Amino acid sequence: xxxxxxxxxxxxxxxxxxxxxxxxxxxxxxxxxxxxxxxxxxxxxxxxxxxxxxxxxxxxxxxxxxxxxxxxxxxxxxxxxxxxxxxxxxxxxxxxxxxxxxxxxxxxxxxxxxxxxxxxx
Amino acid sequence: xxxxxxxxxxxxxxxxxxxxxxxxxxxxxxxxxxxxxxxxxxxxxxxxxxxxxxxxxxxxxxxxxxxxxxxxxxxxxxxxxxxxxxxxxxxxxxxxxxxxxxxxxxx
Numbered sequence: 223x224x225x226x227x228x229x230x231x232x233x234x235x236x237x238x239x240x241x242x243x244x245x246x247x248x249x250x251x252x253x254x255x256x257x258x259x260x261x262x263x264x265x266x267x268x269x270x271x272x273x274x275x276x277x278x279x280x281x282x283x284x285x286x287x288x289x290x291x292x293x294x295x296x297x298x299x300x301x302x303x304x305x306x307x308x309x310x311x312x313x314x315x316x317x318x319x320x321x322x323x324x325x326x327x328x329x330x331x332x333x334x335x336x337x338x339x340x341x342x343x
Numbered sequence: 344x345x346x347x348x349x350x351x352x353x354x355x356x357x358x359x360x361x362x363x364x365x366x367x368x369x370x371x372x373x374x375x376x377x378x379x380x381x382x383x384x385x386x387x388x389x390x391x392x393x394x395x396x397x398x399x400x401x402x403x404x405x406x407x408x409x410x411x412x413x414x415x416x417x418x419x420x421x422x423x424x425x426x427x428x429x430x431x432x433x434x435x436x437x438x439x440x441x442x443x444x445x446x447x448x449x450x
Contacts, residue, residue: 257439267379267387267430269439281437317386328434329377331389331398 224248224332226318231337238308238341244301244318244334252296255321255328258303260314261336268314271303272321272328286312308341315339345369345433349442355450362418364445366431371411375435378407378416381444382427390429391416421447 230242244256258270271292272281280292291304301318315336321328346369356362366376374394379387389398391407394414404419418425426449431442 266443267381267432267441269432269441272437272439283438327392328439329389329392329398330379330387330432331392333386333388336386 224320226320226332226334228316228318228334228337231316231339233340233342234308235343236308236310236341239304239306240308240339242303242305242316242318242337242339244303246299246301246320249320250323251294251299253323255323256294256301257319257321257328257330258292258301259317259319259330259333260312260339261317262311262314265314270316273301275323305339308339310341313339313341344438345372345436345440347431347433347440347442349429349431349445351445352443353446353448355448356421357450358421358423360421360450362421362425362447364416364429364431364447366409366414366416366442368412368414368433368435372433372435374410375433376407376409376414377432377434378405379430379432380425380427381430387430392434418447 225247227245257272273292289307293302317333317336319330319333348367376394378391381387395407406417428444428446
């Protein structure tokens with residue numbers, strides 16, 4: 223069974239840092255693109271970041287560029303999101319979502335269950 | 344950036360009704376569009392990709408159409424388990440933005 227499990231969320235003060243992890247199983251992780259998506263309470267889904275299967279290509283939403291860093295460890299079947307200089311508006315449930323195994327198939331399926339990040343003083 | 348606009352933002356419908364949700368892109372995206380269903384407290388679930396391709400395991404009452412800037416998601420006969428929020432998302436270029444969502448509620 224294909225599965226994604228996020229961890230690392232929690233309560234952090236504004237200006238603080240947090241590192242999210244996404245553990246993948248049930249598929250050949252190293253061949254798939256991966257993404258982070260977030261959803262603030264009661265708000266729409268917001269794509270956050272993308273990484274290619276090899277890790278050589280990355281993209282970020284403008285709202286997190288320069289503060290968040292996506293990475294992956296294909297040997298550990300894991301995706302990461304390092305979040306620095308956190309703001310109150312970064313409060314959200316963060317999901318990892320699988321992209322495609324071939325170019326131009328980044329459809330986000332499946333998704334993990336999400337991990338809640340709360341930025342508050 | 345490509346803006347994705349969904350309408351309506353909410354719809355009240357009864358079991359058995361036909362429901363249509365529209366999604367408009369601010370510029371042409373060919374058929375690079377996906378539709379997702381999200382139930383409260385749960386992660387989204389992919390329904391339709393490439394504008395009209397039904398994801399494996401998704402009931403055939405769901406269908407998608409459109410290309411360029413205008414797209415639709417249709418539920419042919421609404422079932423109790425279909426009451427949820429639906430999102431479109433463009434996959435044409437970064438940033439991979441979502442629409443604002445359409446909440447399908449019980450009438």
